Amino acid sequence: MNVSYNKLWKLMIDKNMNKGELRKLTGIGTNTLAKLGKNQLVSMEVLLKMCEKLDCDISDICEFIKTGEETV
Numbered sequence: 001m002n003v004s005y006n007k008l009w010k011l012m013i014d015k016n017m018n019k020g021e022l023r024k025l026t027g028i029g030t031n032t033l034a035k036l037g038k039n040q041l042v043s044m045e046v047l048l049k050m051c052e053k054l055d056c057d058i059s060d061i062c063e064f065i066k067t068g069e070e071t072v
Contacts, residue, residue: 008061
């Protein structure tokens with residue numbers, strides 16, 4: 001399975017927020033922000049912190065995409 005943070009970026013656009021503002025609001029590091037930008041895994045703690053600060057649910061910021069399945 002892969003993870004996608006496209007929902008996070010859309011939410012940030014809706015809130016007129018850039019990545020720097022997200023970093024300051026949540027206290028996440030630049031390395032974590034880079035991982036998010038590359039759709040890499042980050043800790044659940046980071047995801048929960050973002051949800052708390054953005055007042056949203058985890059499904060509002062990320063989704064899991066199944067890999068290796070053929071689509072018909």
